[in-house]
Amino acid sequence: xxxxxxxxxxxxxxxxxxxxxxxxxxxxxxxxxxxxxxxxxxxxxxxxxxxxxxxxxxxxxxxxxxxxxxxxxxxxxxxxxxxxxxxxxxxxxxxxxxxx
Numbered sequence: 275x276x277x278x279x280x281x282x283x284x285x286x287x288x289x290x291x292x293x294x295x296x297x298x299x300x301x302x303x304x305x306x307x308x309x310x311x312x313x314x315x316x317x318x319x320x321x322x323x324x325x326x327x328x329x330x331x332x333x334x335x336x337x338x339x340x341x342x343x344x345x346x347x348x349x350x351x352x353x354x355x356x357x358x359x360x361x362x363x364x365x366x367x368x369x370x371x372x373x374x
Contacts (some may be wrong), residue, residue: 292350299343304335
């Protein structure tokens with residue numbers, strides 16, 4: 275059984291997808307909230323847990339937003355540029371007999 279190791283990349287579509295990821299990342303950003311007022315949390319375990327969990331959720335969402343908006347698009351662009359450069363190098367080194 276032979277595996278097809280062909281990779282086809284349409285750079286315009288790839289750039290469009292990368293741009294879409296970057297622009298849609300803004301939707302993952304939550305508005306800033308402050309912690310619950312201390313008087314609401316004092317004496318009740320449930321409100322303390324809720325405040326702690328809400329704070330944790332916002333930290334996770336902030337990390338997700340940073341990775342989606344700031345880290346992922348440049349990484350995808352670097353991968354594309356690397357594939358294109360590799361393709362250029364390979365195409366320049368391939369010769370066909372009989373062509374002048």
